[in-house]
Amino acid sequence: MSSSPLSGDTSNDPADDQTGRFVRQPNGRPRPLSPHLQIWRWHVTMAASILNRMTGSALSVGAVLIALWLLALAFGPDSYATFTGWMGSPLGLLVWFGLTLALFLHLAGGIRHLIWDAGAGLSLKTADALSWASMILGVVGAVAFWVLLFASGRVLL
Known part of the structure; x- marks a missing residue:
């Protein structure tokens, strides 16, 4: 199961990320940032x-x-x-x-x-x-x- 974007869809392309939603790993691959307390609503x-x-x-x-x-x-x-x-x-x-x-x-x-x-x-x-x-x-x-x-x-x- 892949989470890569559809071909032609650059809105979720980690290589072209301008939103700061991805971080580059030491091996060069992009990885999505994990949500933190500012994102989760308290339950x-x-x-x-x-x-x-x-x-x-x-x-x-x-x-x-x-x-x-x-x-x-x-x-x-x-x-x-x-x-x-x-x-x-x-x-x-x-x-x-x-x-x-x-x-x-x-x-x-x-x-x-x-x-x-x-x-x-x-x-x-x-x-x-x-x-x-x-x-x-x-x-x-x-x-x-x-x-x-x-x-x-x-x-x-």
């Missing part, structure tokens, strides 16, 4: 995909914090008290809430992808609805988790 599925990638990166930071927690536990009661003092402060609780939010958003995004991998929910309306549902359920799940922590008295300000 909720794009936002959910970007959010899923960002939360995955944030969870890497969370893994480092959990490793630091385990190290503080291994180094004895003084180190552990220092770590829990920092992480139990309002700023530390904000960090833990952010990581919890990232965890729930990433989990909900993963479930959305499992549904899509099964071949379901691929129509535009359903994909949009699943994207909205994953983001909303991720936020609601994280908030509910922290409400339960505060209500049970396990976390105090």
Whole structure:
């Protein structure tokens, strides 16, 4: 299957491109430029995909914090008290809430992808609805988790 222009049609001829839609490769062949963010209109599925990638990166930071927690536990009661003092402060609780939010958003995004991998929910309306549902359920799940922590008295300000 060729995407070359019809003979006599110079409007899409990469060799005569005056529009900047093509770039010349190192081997000399013209190649069409890929559309970028200025061209694509934002969709909720794009936002959910970007959010899923960002939360995955944030969870890497969370893994480092959990490793630091385990190290503080291994180094004895003084180190552990220092770590829990920092992480139990309002700023530390904000960090833990952010990581919890990232965890729930990433989990909900993963479930959305499992549904899509099964071949379901691929129509535009359903994909949009699943994207909205994953983001909303991720936020609601994280908030509910922290409400339960505060209500049970396990976390105090």
